[in-house]
């Protein structure tokens with residue numbers, strides 16, 4: 001009995017010793033796919049420091065789990081409810097088709113394709129945001145939860161809109177936003193020196209290149225103001241002060257964790273609330289499996305090429321695949337290439353190494 005009391009007392013003693021709870025309640029609206037892979041790294045770290053995390057996800061999410069030891073999740077309507085993973089493969093094949101056009105024109109054609117994709121996406125996102133804000137039960141739940149912070153990836157707009165509506169301090173985990181690279185939104189990027197994303201230009205531009213860059217810049221402003229913003233105007237009129245648009249909400253975010261490193265960037269102005277976090281998911285490497293180690297060593301002094309199409313893209317058309325394979329065949333390096341082929345299994349694509 002006395003030992004029991006001793007245990008209880010020492011328990012209380014340790015409770016008193018430990019610093020007062022300083023965990024925050026963080027609302028997270030992530031973007032699915034590869035964006036989730038890096039957001040999860042941040043969430044693990046926040047969780048290990050005692051913060052309480054709530055993640056909004058689609059019930060049809062591709063990567064974001066419903067049950068997790070590090071966060072609680074709430075199912076809401078998001079982009080995934082109306083678009084599927086294969087969309088990105090189709091998009092890539094479409095873009096590659098257009099690459100047969102002359103250089104000056106093709107990036108505008110590609111841009112046109114991307115505009116139609118963005119339009120569709122923002123139409124879905126604006127409806128999903130309206131569903132959320134027009135649902136008094138859901139919004140009361142969000143308000144009663146008394147979150148301290150919104151952490152979101154502004155590549156998609158739901159988190160920005162919800163966080164602004166709830167008047168939460170907002171932190172962005174960002175690289176892409178609305179229709180371009182984050183830097184183009186937060187600070188002026190001189191078009192004579194900084195190529196607009198998608199223009200396929202580099203920072204050494206002659207007069208024709210600069211003209212092209214300027215056209216891309218104008219195009220992306222037109223795209224934002226005339227093809228993206230209008231989807232949200234009804235929502236903004238009903239729920240936000242007059243004059244609100246996507247940019248005004250985004251520029252009010254408190255901190256931008258930018259997923260790039262300035263050494264890879266073009267010289268251009270940035271802002272004091274931008275923190276460069278490029279490379280943060282890198283961990284200390286683990287030793288390779290024996291089989292892979294032997295493969296690597298067998299390439300000798302030449303080393304190995306790793307070919308990756310990212311997280312969502314798994315298909316190139318046959319002609320491109322064969323051309324790349326033929327080019328690899330001429331290299332002294334060995335190649336590691338995750339190659340997805342349609343299998344006969346009912347569940348579709350399976351990886352082949």
Ligand SMILES: *[C@@H]1O[C@H](CO)[C@@H](O)[C@H](O)[C@H]1NC(C)=O
Nearest residue numbers: 058059060061065066074075
């Ligand atoms: C949320 O969605 C998942 C499927 O992704 C489902 O298993 C789960 O039951 C849903 N949760 C609620 C509360 O509806």
